[in-house]
Amino acid sequence: MSTMSLTDCRGLNITAPNATVIERFDGLLDDIYYYRLGVGDRMDALLEEHPDFTLANVLKGYSLMSEGSFRLQPTARGFLERADALPANPREALHREALRGWIDGDLERRAAALEQILLAWPLDLLAYRQHTGTLFWTGAKAHQAEVSMGVASHWSKEVPGYAHFLSSHGFSLEEVGLYEVAERCSRAALAINPQDLWALHGVSHVLEMQGRHVEGVELLTEARQFLKKYNLFRGHLWWHLSLFLFSQGRFDEALVLFDTEIYPKSSTFYLDVQNGVSLLARLEFQGVDVGLERWQRLGEAATKSAADCTLWFTAMHYVMAQARNGDRARLQSTYAFLAESGKTSSQALLALELSKAAVDFCEGKPQESLAQMLALRQRHNQLGASHAQQDLYDQIMVTAAMQLGDLPRVRQLLKARLATRVWDSTSWQALEQRSRKIDEHADEPDSSAMVRSALRWSL
Numbered sequence: 001m002s003t004m005s006l007t008d009c010r011g012l013n014i015t016a017p018n019a020t021v022i023e024r025f026d027g028l029l030d031d032i033y034y035y036r037l038g039v040g041d042r043m044d045a046l047l048e049e050h051p052d053f054t055l056a057n058v059l060k061g062y063s064l065m066s067e068g069s070f071r072l073q074p075t076a077r078g079f080l081e082r083a084d085a086l087p088a089n090p091r092e093a094l095h096r097e098a099l100r101g102w103i104d105g106d107l108e109r110r111a112a113a114l115e116q117i118l119l120a121w122p123l124d125l126l127a128y129r130q131h132t133g134t135l136f137w138t139g140a141k142a143h144q145a146e147v148s149m150g151v152a153s154h155w156s157k158e159v160p161g162y163a164h165f166l167s168s169h170g171f172s173l174e175e176v177g178l179y180e181v182a183e184r185c186s187r188a189a190l191a192i193n194p195q196d197l198w199a200l201h202g203v204s205h206v207l208e209m210q211g212r213h214v215e216g217v218e219l220l221t222e223a224r225q226f227l228k229k230y231n232l233f234r235g236h237l238w239w240h241l242s243l244f245l246f247s248q249g250r251f252d253e254a255l256v257l258f259d260t261e262i263y264p265k266s267s268t269f270y271l272d273v274q275n276g277v278s279l280l281a282r283l284e285f286q287g288v289d290v291g292l293e294r295w296q297r298l299g300e301a302a303t304k305s306a307a308d309c310t311l312w313f314t315a316m317h318y319v320m321a322q323a324r325n326g327d328r329a330r331l332q333s334t335y336a337f338l339a340e341s342g343k344t345s346s347q348a349l350l351a352l353e354l355s356k357a358a359v360d361f362c363e364g365k366p367q368e369s370l371a372q373m374l375a376l377r378q379r380h381n382q383l384g385a386s387h388a389q390q391d392l393y394d395q396i397m398v399t400a401a402m403q404l405g406d407l408p409r410v411r412q413l414l415k416a417r418l419a420t421r422v423w424d425s426t427s428w429q430a431l432e433q434r435s436r437k438i439d440e441h442a443d444e445p446d447s448s449a450m451v452r453s454a455l456r457w458s459l
């Protein structure tokens, strides 16, 4: 089948069999960024009918890689090789380079290629979302915001897919603490589509970081009626709702959400595992008995996927599930996988060290755990994830210090932790207040209630 150079809905040249196919491709991006159900099937159908569509092959490769599984990498390479054999304009050739860099584990090459695309074609939505999304998982929050700022002036409500820019821009800005403008962007995307999950997510993060849990419960309770219509990402919004409930001390309701929406059955989807483990751990740090069955559910997923997952932030979550299940043998094979991966990936090596520290904590060795976590503290961010997700590191360290009765360290960590949420003059006042409260409780014989309250951001 012959291909020709046409343009997509944002006016970018694209090599494709015909204009109808491009419309389907544009629609696929829309489906992906709105987390609609069945998008994988539609992508496969498009490729089956048009195997000679260069960018569709790259998109499939990106999708497979974003699942964070070693197992899928050969399949992703197969789609790259198919794209390599097809005609490509300069923009499409750079997309192939980005995918090649990703598959080869060369994250700098991936970033450089995507950056190059956005310099010349700032309205390339695929490059923009790939670039900001993958930077997120390397902890490059400032870089992510820079990329977003770099293309912002090219977007406007007249450009198709504007909401997909706005929601991503909002989240990028939220992660560098620009809460006011982040909320404005995310809410503008919600005005275009009130069921935009990524925009809801951006607002949720702002509310979480500013301690606005009442509004958070309200926002996500309203979303209950439509979340089921969307794909698995919805579980992460349920997790955000559970954090708002957690802040209010509504632990039973958070557990009900765990059982019904966040982790109702064993799932190997990395985000489900992150959500599930981090909620159960937080609840346990509050003294809640979450039982063994829930950990077993997560442990099953760890058995299947811990030695395959390439989204390194997840590793610590897998090993915590394995440790809580007393699954020593499998824990060793996860360590072996991380050590082997660590020969070529500094992220995998860091994940190994953090995993061992988390397991020490789970196995009743708070001193070893805290020492190791503290030694790595300034590098935690390198495994990516949001501030809200990364809070698990601080939760572990504070709880370990509390178990050791090391109150000066508890107070220092609680105050340092405030720095992840304080960026402007309003939140600075809140910081000072919270810091003072931490000190006011310093001389109490039992400060555990204060510490638990601080861990819920409710001090």
Ligand SMILES: [Fe+2]
Pocket: 201, 205, 236, 240, 386, 388
């Ligand atoms: Fe989130």
